[in-house]
Amino acid sequence: MASRPRIGVYICHCGTNIAATVDVEAVTEFAKNLPGVVIARHYTYMCSEPGQALIKEDARKLGLNRVVVASCSPRMHEPTFRAASQEGGVNPYQFEMANIREQCSWVHHDRDEATAKAKALVVAAVAKAARLEPLEDREVGVTPGAVVIGGGVAGMVAALDVAEAGFPAYIVEKSDHLGGHVADLNRTFPDLEPVAEWLPGLIERVQSHPNITVFLNAQVARVEGYVGNFEVTVSGSKVSGSGLGEPGTHSLQVGAIIVATGYKVFDPHRKPEFGYGLYPQVITTLEMERRLAEGDLAVDGKEPEHVVFIKCVGSRDKQLGNPYCSRVCCMISAKQAQLVRQALPDTRVTVFYIDVRTFGKRGEEFYDEARRSGVRYRRGNVSEIYRRGDRVVVRVEDTFLRRTLEVEADLVVLAVGMEARQDTDEIATLLKLPRSADGFFLEAHPKLRPVDTAMDGVFLAGCCQGPKDIPDTIAQARAAAASALIPLLRGTVPVISETAVVDPELCAGCGMCVEVCPFGAPALDPLWGVSRVNAVLCKGCGACAVTCPSKAIQVRHFRPDQILAQVDVLVE
Amino acid sequence: MQADIQELAKELGLGLDLLGCIQCGKCTGGCPVSITTALNVRFLVYEALVDALPDLGGMEELWDCTCCFTCVERCPKDVRPAELIISLRSQLVESGKIPGTIGDALMSIFRQGNPLGFAREDRAAWAEGLGIKSAREGCEVLWFVGCVPSYDMRSQAVAKAAAKVFQAAGVDFGILGTEETCCGNEVRRVGEMGLFEMLVEEGKPLLESVGAPTMVTTSPHCFNTFKHEYNLEGMEVLHYTQFLARLIEEGKLTFSGKVERVVTYHDPCFLGKQNHVFDEPRAVLQAIPGVKFVEMDRIRERSLCCEGGGGRMWFEGTNTEERLAFQRVHEAAETGAEVLAVACPFCMSMLEDAVKVQGLEDRLKVMDILELVAEAM
Amino acid sequence: MASAKPAALVIGAGIAGIQAALDLADAGFPVYLVEREPSVGGRMSQLDKTFPTLDCSSCILTPKMVDVGQHPNIELMTYSEVVAVEGEVGSFHVTIKKKPRYVEEDLCKGCGACAEACRMHGRVIDTFNQGLGKRAAIYVPFPQAVPLVYTIDPNACIYLTRGVCGKTFKCKDACPADAINFDQKEQFVEVDVAAIIVATGFDLIDPRTKPEFGYGVYPNVLTGLEFERLSSASGPTAGKILLNGKEPKDVVFIHCVGSRDPHTGVPYCSRICCMYTAKHAHLVRDKLPDARITVFYIDMRAFGKGYEEFYDRVKHEGVIYRRGEPSEVFKRGDKLVVRADDTLLRRTVEVEADLVVLATAVVPRADTEAVARLLGLERTPDGFFKEAHPKHCPVESTRPGVFLAGCCQGPKDIPDTVAQGKAAAAAAMGVLHQAMGNG
């Protein structure tokens, strides 16, 4: 069966990331004497072209049939090194990685201890590698089309890109209209363009696109399948030329899913010091949008003499569990403050801030314009609001004046931040989407995979991944569309090769694996009375293998002997 | 160095997180004394962060802090700014640079177990003839009377009202009598950590030895330190407002009389802002037959401090302007209330003085919730 | 290339261009990826760690670089420039100039024997390392370069500048693969593409435009990018923060050098400096635990996912943040002195430093105007390429079929650049789909 192991071991320095804490030379020398090891080397960056070339050349010259790289997490570079092994003629599945960076050099300071641990991890990897069997890459066809959950700007833009590339896109919107939060806005920064001038057009493009189907008052009820072939069950009403259809259940077959479920506006009742809900003079930026749209800034029938904006309401706040910046409030405040100045030139406008974060294109210029329009910026985080006669008093320290002020105001606008929606829990569970510490959905990698998720074929668009302004939301939505379009345009997706397999000699046909499998992969062969696995359905979780009383069913690449070999060397 | 101050605070058992500060000013903006005195805690934090603290000896305003902890409650970064003041005060205490009146109070606590300069033997004199048993005999509820209610004449009336109410409700309670010693809440807040530790070392075993499952305090200050800083085992600590609310809910405390008056309520910082006990005092007041309950504007999380905490009972403060208590009693009067209800001996003292100074005696009476409850029995 | 589908052109192989090219290629479209430098990688390849996760830049970038080098659907053209673009959306005709490397790409093995032998070895300013090191006239910009092929610097090579290099070509003699060819001439390649993605990146302002900071006068005043090289394991000091062989004790960082400063022609915020400075401060703390680290700032703009949390972490590592933009840097004895109004202290302070790092503004590339003319693009007043609409069309340029990715449209951090690179790819996919006759 398996050939006699000829293993190449490669220890990566990762610059100084590993080498500063782990004695890579010692680990290399140590690895040379392990059973089956033909060669052991160390190199600055194994993932670089020359690093990969080392593997390829050794594999060819020395006839390696197994490769072990000790470097970063396999979640990072397993595909890289599998490809390199393959180019060197080694079956990519006879490659094993020892994670001596994330799980060693980065978490331990002591060089001796870290080196000892790195050695142990290398032994285990070598032990497993020696027992790995060759496997074939597999691909399956892709159902053309994508489901987009959420019909805000992010969802609509992503759906349009999918549709423009020739694939059906299905928008599943919870409410009774498209447009999301942006539909509640009046004008957008920094151009002060009325939303009414562009959002209806976008909605119209979506609704009239032959490739797009919109479901309103709709929810995703069930998701089955995997990347390339999802079956999404939607309950809701389909929009057609003649209007909204009857509510019903729709089954959609698609290759990818884009999550664009948006955000929740922070509820300022949770900051009792501002008296929101208590004083009619205290409103949120969202309420201010409506007032600006209606041109009604009066309080108690009177034009306000002084309008105060308070930033960071619900953001940058550890006590609330919202440590992050909401990214848009500085610009929204600058916008609304300017609009107040334009509408009521005699009204004083003051913005209280901690840091002014006007970072986007034309953002700083916009902030400049706000100040030039007469908006007064004062540095200080408002501490409380109380009543004085008809007005309210804003109590705040001006940190430059180094003085606590009691500023009287007629209208106070709270720049409320964004929060993760908790009503998306169901979708998170259906799609197995993890959340990051701030509650927003977690991307696969914060830098280089900002729209991918831990689930293949499921992508993130817009503020469900974190607060964003409209241009950034659109860019990210289109990025999600690009990720979704890759499998759709290719027509195939790779699927795992590490699936369960039955040894018919050992199988007693008890059917326990059939019962335990959540994916319906194993089935009893009526002719032979033994279990057989449909490899397309199998996801390699291994539930069957543990359950099987005769150990007849095992998962390739995670066979008991491969695991126990690691246990063996690790406890020595 | 910033690191030294942070380290000192840590040693003192304070949760100060100096390095987390982003200088937003929320602390100083909410500080009740920041308008009337030179104290600016945000700026102190900054000076500590950039190693620019001046000589502390000249900073009399450090003693202005009432330890109301509004800054702690509101700080978005959980820096706990007031604890910097406590740390700095502890340095002053170490070097003996403290206001004389505070020194006297501390000495009295050390010698007599109370800050008011009275003799320990007289601590339970107020209770004579009231049929209150010693907790030593065993009891369900240990009532911690507190220093001010034990000695101060005005507050003794509150203590007596409490005894009456507890008895009427059939509570099995006892007191520690002359064994009762200052809880040390203010001691810790003026930075006398050594004395506070001593009080805890002696007090904790004493309190636990009673074996009562519940302790009820008259003062929110005692309540605060027992609850958070004594780590008492097998004993639930309640402020009396929580206890009364519970008795009312359980139907154990009933009223036969009426109090036909308009009443408003002032939240004590150590009960409200610091321990989030807002609803129980209001529930008790609203349960009293006849009471017409009205609210002031600045209540609950936004309540105004009376300036009695953090050692301010023993230190006038550098404030040259109007006292906050003056402002407060006017606010109370404006609601049309006849009674300004309090739930703290310090608030009682500060606000009653203010009523007198402001000439509001005809319109407004300061009463403890206990007195109103007793009146309705 | 493997595919017969309509092709796309991506100009610039920094992370934006790499991501756009990979997405298009993965979707099955042929891509011409043109990079003017000898290697792909762009600015990101010069960085040490990345904020806020502290992933090392090369760890996450290198595999993508390798991918574009090996992808069957990507034709990588490094050391090349686009010189003409004709036609319109769906049918652009593009001329690309391949500059002579004087090294045969398919022969060179990247062994480096030539550089060892070069008479200019250790004498040519190493631009990749921001001039902090020296290299030979024949070079690869950095060890992980893709393609790993040497290039002769025509401005430094003795033979190419003077017509003669001793009696015999040292490099030619040393090369075991016989790859060096001084007869190479520039070549012109013409390709037809349906869509174009512009990902030409950015420059950093020359801090000499702010003479008060003493850059260029004091050797221990560095730019942020120079600091990246100083801190990088693959940099000239192998990752040790050393100046003249000595570890600095007091390090001062200055935000907004040039940015938010209409005076220097940069009225906008450069968007990345707050966070990379926080990262630099962390790196100094990590490598020099006893250093005193001060950051001068105007507004701390930690707006991205996990950024405010990172700022909080760095503050907890004992980095002192002082609000105020320094007014000048001067020398006193062995030390530099940074003079600033600490606006929270309301006092002018003088902070001593052994190392001052300037967070210099992100500016449009010097040749942006020429590229704009070449491609028929418009620019916004800040000098960057203009998007079709700032709000709803952030990746479309003003010319149909030409899309913008990354910092050529305005300053951006890496996640936003990657997202925009992918967004440009999505936009291009639509055009390519139509070009297949499916429109």
Place this chain on the structure above:
Amino acid sequence: METTEFEPKIVAFLCNWCTYTGADLAGTSRIQYPPNVRIIRLMCSGSVDPTYVLKALLDGADGVLIGGCHPGDCHYQSGNYKARRRIIALKEILKQAGMEEDRVWLRWISASEGQRFADTVRKMTEFLKEKGPNPMKREWAV
């Protein structure tokens, strides 16, 4: 005393999707924890065969940590519930056989809980240090 010097060996079986990724996050966040843990990556905590745990304990591991996704988060729908049932049963058997079941820890640690992973390893190391070496080693048994 020997116990003060004792460094326990912990074998950890971690699910690929949550806890292994959480351990990686501890790394990228540079959160320090004791080096006593040796991680074996599996696709799912539900694939941890009790024999793996037994083998580890009998061969000389002082503790075994099984890490999976939080309830409801399993990548394979219900693998973590299966793990929980199986580990409870295993612990029961260990108890009945007079073996120390508290050397086996099952913890839910998500991909975003790097700190929790580090804390778990620290706590488990301290716990095992306190407890002393595993008496079930095969050498001892044979």
